[in-house]
Structures are given as structure tokens and as C-alpha cells.
Amino acid sequence: QKEVEQNSGPLSVPEGAIASLNCTYSDRVSQSFFWYRQYSGKSPELIMSIYSNGDKEDGRFTAQLNKASQYVSLLIRDSQPSDSATYLCAVKPGNTPLVFGKGTRLSVIA
């Protein structure tokens, strides 16, 4: 059973702080890693993808991948109340479909 684990939260951070979201996965052959953001009652939307070890930055978002330790993380700098949402980690284990974690709920307090 391929698994993707996330802390369900809620993770509460003050406005302007760095939010750190973590995800671990079980399948070592996983090749593609994604972070989706989902506002309550809405559909998930892609915010970051990462395919190789290291950091990938896009604006206030940084994805970090460590394949040896089988974890991927998402940092949100200068967190805003509009970042309050559930963040879904998704992992593609080889040629099988994407596997989603259950999500971490982030609350940014103004």
C-alpha cells in the first residue's frame, strides 16, 4: 500500500511568519511530488511541483525534497490570512496513479 502521510493540523501561524508543512511517503520509486492548496468547499489547485532533490522556490513558496529520507515539505514565507487552506501533498509512485495525503489544515492568524 503506497502511503502519503501528513499531519492533519490545524497548523496555526501568525501573519508574516513562515509556515512549514511536511509530508512523508512510503514508495521509494516515487518520481514526482506536488503540493495542492484547497480552500474549503473548493477544488484543489496546484501550487508547486518538484521532481529532484533540493529546494524549488516560487514566490513565497519553497518546496523541499529529500528522496533519501522520503519526505517533501512546503514552506510559505510571509504567511497571509489568504493562505489559510488545506494543503495536500501528492506523490506519484512510478507508473501508478497519484497518491494524495489527507492534507494539513493551515490557519494564518491576522
Added chain:
Amino acid sequence: EAQVTQNPRYLITVTGKKLTVTCSQNMNHEYMSWYRQDPGLGLRQIYYSMNVEVTDKGDVPEGYKVSRKEKRNFPLILESPSPNQTSLYFCASSLTAGSGANVLTFGAGSRLTVL
């Protein structure tokens, strides 16, 4: 506008009354998939399709059927809905299922209630 369109967005039905949730994409994507989302359980895959006439079971296929007769459409069929199928359903598509081209685009969701 590139999008995945689901209908209906909201539906209340009764046990045993067959229903179909339609899904259509206009991006010429090969891969399409259905998920259900329930509190505390996250997104769970019901069925997926790698291409026309190719479908496969996901993690929770019981009680559902799908077909992929055309590339753009991937309807989800509930032959005899039961209350445990009350959920929020998402259709999603991507260019292919392969690495590097498998960013999913989601539909807006269909909230189904079975009484």
C-alpha cells in the same frame, strides 16, 4: 478557457435511484480520474482512465461505474446509490499519466447527498 466541467454541482437523491455525474475536459488530456473526498479521509481515487476505452479501478471503486468512449468525457455512474456514497466528488484530468506531464486539473466538484 481550459477547464474540467462537472455536472451537476449539487444533487440530492434517494437510495437506489440511478444517477450519472458528467465530466468533460477541453484540454485534449489523455488521463482522467474520479475522486471522492470525505472529512478525515482525504481524496480517494474511485476510477481512472489512461486513455479512450482504457479504465481501471482506484482505491474505492465499489458501487461506481465509469466509461471512456470519447477522450473528452468521463462520466461517473452510480447504478444504485446508497447513503454511504454521500460525498464531494471531483473529476480531474492531466495530459498523460506519466511523470512530468501529470499535473492534475480538477473540476469544481459535485456534492452528492443520498437519502
